Amino acid sequence: MPGKIRSRDEIIAQFKDGQTVMCGGMHNHGTPNALIQCVIDSGARHLTVISIDSADANLTLGRLFHHRLVDKIITSYIGRNTEVVAMLEAGEIEVEFVPQGSLVERVRCGGAGLGGVLTKTGLGTVVEEGRQIVEVNGTGEKYLLETALRADIGLVRARMADPLGNLAYRGTMRNFNPLIATAADLTLVDADMLMDVDEIGIDRIGTPGVYVDMVLAK
Amino acid sequence: MDDKTLIARRVALELKDGDLVNLGIGLPTMVAQYLPPGIDVSFQSENGIVGMQALPAGVSPSADLTDAGGAPIGALPGAFAFDSAMSFGLIRGGHLDITVLGGLQVDELGQLANWMVPGKMVPGMGGAMDLVSGAKRVIVAMTHTAKGAPKILKRCTLPLTSIRSVDLIVTEMAVIRTTPEGLVLSEVAPGVSVDQVLAATQAHLIVPDDVSVMAVAA
Known part of the structure; x- marks a missing residue:
């Protein structure tokens, strides 16, 4: 290591007010929770979030809304997050709804030119x-x-990452994550396990390291 | 038998051996419990799995094996997981044989409204618009009325999910087919008369001579 492995402080320093942040995960699963904590700790505000849903109130991605860090969300579903629903009713957040399949394709386009x-x-x-x-x-x-949709920063959750930024996923945690990895100016990864180069295996890599900029150190 | 169980048991008879099926959250999910013997179908979930099953007794839930609502599931032998782009490509691309969804309203054109009530319930469409636009066959499983008010209307008053006509409407009172000529009452539930169905329906129903009594799966 280290390659693309970066300390928590280096990751936190990437977040600024007004950025657009894409985040993987669906209904609290496959969400890069350690990176969400980095966003909160950075103090960045007035963010635009792009995600499949807004998770549940104050859980996983939902913590960003709980801390009032988000001005706008581009998403397919907010129904389970009572805080975001209340913020929308009170005019405290802008919500742009996109059908889920179209949202995914917009991000794929953003990453594929x-x-x-x-x-x-x-x-x-x-x-x-x-x-x-x-x-x-x-x-x-x-x-x-x-x-097409792109973001300043992409937050990706993976099962495994190596110092080159190669990622492997597990089960249904992948969902939006491999698409997001392609479509941000800066792609950050929260991996469950850090592996050595060549340890993941050429056929097991779901996102090639060329898409990844930084992997959060353990 | 309660209304939802009756509806689920009737819908189950629509599934054919070898079908790839997506069941919506809530009532549609119950359909999986009533598959007729000898019928082998695969269930897909939008978050990216084919081959899901209810979490078997004694198996501990995994955060990396969940359905589109984030609930833990099991994976049958041969199941496979994939990202959201493939999941919706499969849905829109004509690879999904049947989707079963809930409904707020269906109209004489077979158009479904099931995702929002302006000013009251604005959760977002999630994957519903893709499913209704893309699946080979769309079945609406819903109660016939809401607090006594008909849900099968001349024209939907709520925002549409898709302009594509659904194929079949199954309620606790009736089975209704959509045809180019209009809605056809093909079955009534046991103990329900044709007149009772007509009285509970605002849309014009074509009533053939041979309306049969609804059969249900065991």
Whole structure:
């Protein structure tokens, strides 16, 4: 080690007011909890969060909202976080809803050099608002254009990481994490286990280290 | 038998051997308990697994093996996990045979509203819009009325989940098929008359001569 392994203090120093932060995890699972604690400890505020859901009140990702660090969230679901629901009703947070599959594709595009994707999801619904409808040449088929999303910082949870930043996932913890790893200017990783180079194995690596900037030291 | 059990048992008869199935949270999840003997289906969950099962008795829950709601599950032999992009690619791409979802309203065009009540309940659509837009067959499993008010309407008054027509509506009173001609009453629940169904339904129902009595899985 160390390679891309970084101390907690170095990681904390990356967070600034007003940043856009993407975070992996779904309903409190596969969430990079140690990195969320780093965000809280950094004192950064007025963040924009991109995530599949807003977790539960004051749990995992939900702690960012509990500490009032977030001005806006781009997400598919807030229903289980009573604090975020109350903040939305009180006008204390901006919520941009995106269908889950479209949100994932927007992030994939952001990391893959694509401007966006065309999808039937949301066509003819309130999701159309503010989105371009594209009729593909000659087919008569209409789609919604979902544009690419990127972030200043991506927070990723993995089962294993090595000093090159290669990551392996486990079970359903992967969810949004491998996509987020590709689409942020700075990708930070919270791994359960730190491995030596070549210890994970070429076929077991789910995210190649080229996408990863820093791995939180144990 | 309570209403939800009756609905789940009827929906279970719609599953065919070899189907890949996504069950929504709540009532739809109950369908898995009533699979007819000899029918082997695979269950998918949006967070990224095919081959999930209810957590078997005596197996300890794992944080890295959960369903889309974050509840612990088991994995059958041959199960596989993947990221959110593949999960929704599978849903939108025509690889998912059946999705079973709850409903707030369904209308004469077969359009479903099931994700928000403006000013009252704004949780976000999660994966519902992708599931309804993309699955090969969409089954709505819901109670026929809400506090006595019909939920099967001429036109939905709540924001739509998709403009694509669902395929089948199963309630505690009836089974209704969507057709190009309109909604067809194909079955009534045991002890329920056609007139009772019509009285509890705002939408026009086409009533064929041969309305049968609902069969349910054991």
